[in-house]
Amino acid sequence: xxxxxxxxxxxxxxxxxxxxxxxxxxxxxxxxxxxxxxxxxxxxxxxxxxxxxxxxxxxxxxxxxxxxxxxxxxxxxxxxxxxxxxxxxxxxxxxxxxxxxxxxxxxxxxxxxxxxxxxxxxxxxxxxxxx
Amino acid sequence: xxxxxxxxxxxxxxxxxxxxxxxxxxxxxxxxxxxxxxxxxxxxxxxxxxxxxxxxxxxxxxxxxxxxxxxxxxxxxxxxxxxxxxxxxxxxxxxxxxxxxxxxxxxxxxxxxxxxxxxxxxxxxxxxxxxxxxxxxxx
Numbered sequence: 001x002x003x004x005x006x007x008x009x010x011x012x013x014x015x016x017x018x019x020x021x022x023x024x025x026x027x028x029x030x031x032x033x034x035x036x037x038x039x040x041x042x043x044x045x046x047x048x049x050x051x052x053x054x055x056x057x058x059x060x061x062x063x064x065x066x067x068x069x070x071x072x073x074x075x076x077x078x079x080x081x082x083x084x085x086x087x088x089x090x091x092x093x094x095x096x097x098x099x100x101x102x103x104x105x106x107x108x109x110x111x112x113x114x115x116x117x118x119x120x121x122x123x124x125x126x127x128x129x130x131x
Numbered sequence: 132x133x134x135x136x137x138x139x140x141x142x143x144x145x146x147x148x149x150x151x152x153x154x155x156x157x158x159x160x161x162x163x164x165x166x167x168x169x170x171x172x173x174x175x176x177x178x179x180x181x182x183x184x185x186x187x188x189x190x191x192x193x194x195x196x197x198x199x200x201x202x203x204x205x206x207x208x209x210x211x212x213x214x215x216x217x218x219x220x221x222x223x224x225x226x227x228x229x230x231x232x233x234x235x236x237x238x239x240x241x242x243x244x245x246x247x248x249x250x251x252x253x254x255x256x257x258x259x260x261x262x263x264x265x266x267x268x269x270x
Contacts, residue, residue: 021229024222031215039258052200055192082170089163118177121184 012091016084023081030074037061037070059128068126075118079111154238162221165214172211205262212255220248 038053061067087107090096096103141147146156179199183192198204224244227233233240 021226024219024226028219028223031219052193052196054196058192078173082166082173085166086170089167114174114177117181121177121181124184 012088016087020081020084020088023077027074027077027081030070030077033070034074037067055125058125062122062125063128068122071122072119076115079114079118083107083111154241158221158224158241162218162225165218168214169211169218200262202263205259209255209259209263212259213252216248216251216255220244220251 038058062071084107087103090103091100139145145151147160152160179195183195199208221241221244224233224237224240227240228237
C-alpha cells in the first residue's frame with residue numbers, strides 16, 4: 001500500500017502539484033469576479049433592474065479586454081485544474097497509473113480541444129454579432 | 132472489478148465504510164466527489180452555451196437564459212454553488228496544510244472552513260431563493 005502511494009506521487013509530478021494549488025487559489029478570486037460581473041454588476045441603464053442575463057449584457061461586458069482575459073483565463077485554469085484533478089483520481093487506480101503517459105496525452109488533447117471549443121463559444125459575444 | 136476487491140475497498144472493514152471514516156477522510160471523499168461533479172458540470176456548461184452561441188442571433192441566448200431561470204434549473208444551480216463552495220473551502224484547507232499551516236489543528240481548521248462555507252451557502256440561497264420559490268422564470 002505504502003509503495004503504491006509513493007509510485008502515484010512520482011507519476012503525478014511536482015509541477016502539476018504546484019500548479020494545482022496556484023490555479024486553486026486564482027480560481028477562487030476569478031470565480032468571485034465572474035459571479036459578481038455576471039449577476040450583480042449594473043450594466044448600463046437599459047439593462048438595469050433586469051434579473052435575466054441578456055446577450056446584450058454579456059456583449060457589453062466583453063467589450064472590455066479585462067473581461068475577455070478573465071473569462072478565457074478562467075476557462076484555461078478550470079480545464080487545467082479539473083482535468084489534473086481527474087488525473088489525480090485516475091492515478092489512484094492501478095489500471096490508469098500503469099498507463100500514466102497515455103492518460104497524460106489523452107487529457108491534454110481533451111483539455112486543449114475543449115479550450116478551443118470554449119474560445120469559439122464566446123466569440124459571438126465579443127464581436128457582438130450572431131449569438 | 133472482482134467482488135473481493137470491491138469488499139476490500141468498500142466493505143465493513145475498509146477505510147471507506149462510513150463508521151470507519153474520520154473527519155479528514157470525509158473531507159477527502161467529499162472533495163473528490165464534488166471535484167468529479169464539477170468537471171462534469173464544466174462540460175455541461177459549455178454544451179448549453181454552445182447551443183446558444185451558434186444560433187442565428189442574440190435571441191437564442193436570451194431564450195436559453197429564460198429556460199435556465201426556471202425554478203428547477205435554479206435549484207440545481209444552487210446545488211452546484213454549494214458544491215463549489217465546499218470544494219473551494221476544503222481546497223483552501225488543503226493548500227494551508229501544504230504550506231505547513233494548521234496541520235496540528237486540522238479538525239478545527241476543517242470546521243472553521245465549513246462554517247465559512249455554510250455562511251457563503253446561505254448567502255447564495257439568499258441571492259436565488261426568489262427564483263426558486265417565488266417567481267416562475269425570472270425578470
